[in-house]
Amino acid sequence: MKMTFRWYGEQDSIPLSYIKQIPNMSGVVTAVYDTPVGEVWAPDKIERLKDLCNSAGLEMEVIESVPVHEDIKLGRPTRDKLIANYAQTIRNLGAAGVKCVCYNFMPVFDWLRTDLKTVAADGSTSLSYRHGELAARDPENLHLPGWDESYTAGELSSLIKAYSSFTHAKLFENLVYFLNGIMPACNSADVYMAIHPDDPPWDMFGLPRIITCAKSYDDLLRAVPNKHNGFTFCTGSLGAGRDNDLVEMAHKYAKRIYFAHIRQLKFSGERDFTEAGHLTKAGDLDIYGIVKALVKAGFNGYVRPDHGRNIWGEDGKPGYGLYDRALGAAYLNGLFEAVEKEK
Ligand code: DNO
Numbered sequence: 641m642k643m644t645f646r647w648y649g650e651q652d653s654i655p656l657s658y659i660k661q662i663p664n665m666s667g668v669v670t671a672v673y674d675t676p677v678g679e680v681w682a683p684d685k686i687e688r689l690k691d692l693c694n695s696a697g698l699e700m701e702v703i704e705s706v707p708v709h710e711d712i713k714l715g716r717p718t719r720d721k722l723i724a725n726y727a728q729t730i731r732n733l734g735a736a737g738v739k740c741v742c743y744n745f746m747p748v749f750d751w752l753r754t755d756l757k758t759v760a761a762d763g764s765t766s767l768s769y770r771h772g773e774l775a776a777r778d779p780e781n782l783h784l785p786g787w788d789e790s791y792t793a794g795e796l797s798s799l800i801k802a803y804s805s806f807t808h809a810k811l812f813e814n815l816v817y818f819l820n821g822i823m824p825a826c827n828s829a830d831v832y833m834a835i836h837p838d839d840p841p842w843d844m845f846g847l848p849r850i851i852t853c854a855k856s857y858d859d860l861l862r863a864v865p866n867k868h869n870g871f872t873f874c875t876g877s878l879g880a881g882r883d884n885d886l887v888e889m890a891h892k893y894a895k896r897i898y899f900a901h902i903r904q905l906k907f908s909g910e911r912d913f914t915e916a917g918h919l920t921k922a923g924d925l926d927i928y929g930i931v932k933a934l935v936k937a938g939f940n941g942y943v944r945p946d947h948g949r950n951i952w953g954e955d956g957k958p959g960y961g962l963y964d965r966a967l968g969a970a971y972l973n974g975l976f977e978a979v980e981k982e983k
Pocket of ligand 1: 744836
């Protein structure tokens with residue numbers, strides 16, 4: 641495995657030199673943030689980002705995310721042009737040494753939470769989700785960090801309407817169409833696509849969500865068997881689905897998991913949870929069991945500590961502070977080393 645760390649480009653308050661100081665850090669996971677969704681990422685922007693990372697002694701082999709335009713998800717007539725642009729971005733990324741691209745296929749919204757700073761007994765803060773509370777909110781008035789916020793209010797409302805009679809099957813068909821359209825570019829650039837699960841893994845505000853469980857994984861692998869089609873195994877996203885057995889999934893799909901986001905959850909209700917530090921005993925997910933299953937089944941991808949808490953007075957980007965993700969990386973390094981040596 642290669643341990644990595646998410647870095648939000650030059651706007652990120654965490655310097656690359658600090659990331660480099662985390663033991664065993666091979667590289668950062670980042671993105672070109674100033675190209676509108678749907679346009680081609682220019683080679684000079686990619687090279688510039690790569691040079692920044694490499695000068696700090698870090699690789700840039702994983703991109704999170706190249707966002708997918710809503711017209712592709714909706715299957716609108718403009719999609720072929722947008723898919724051709726996406727394919728060109730993949731070729732440009734491959735030429736710069738990128739090996740893995742994380743993306744998601746969630747309609748309109750990315751990850752959802754109700755609170756970004758839930759305070760724990762020890763004073764640390766983390767993200768939390770309470771289903772009843774979120775479902776009662778107006779989706780047209782939601783803002784969360786890390787989202788594409790480029791829609792105007794009018795665009796957002798017409799997008800939500802456009803999905804109103806949209807079925808899961810149609811969305812899945814459009815995902816397959818998209819993947820088939822970009823696979824030739826992935827083959828020639830040798831770039832591995834890693835779809836991020838829906839977070840949380842259920843429909844929200846009447847918008848369909850389709851990457852939620854083992855069945856979605858099976859359906860997608862069957863529809864697009866190409867090895868360049870694989871997964872970002874996000875334990876926090878899939879783990880919110882109480883029926884998902886993450887240890888079993890880690891074992892079953894290890895070879896098609898190209899990127900693992902490892903994060904811990906503590907449940908307070910059927911669909912209510914607070915994020916926690918990465919340790920197995922800090923929450924309800926068996927982080928040790930997941931790592932063990934991945935390693936034993938031959939996982940050989942990228943890993944990043946996901947979210948965690950804000951601690952030691954740090955007022956970092958919610959879910960993306962330095963300190964607790966560094967502690968998470970240290971813990972995960974230990975787990976991987978132990979399990980790999982046992983193998
Ligand atoms: C949240 C992240 C997601 C993820 C995208 C991938 O913290 O895991 O925003 O980056 O869904 O496309």
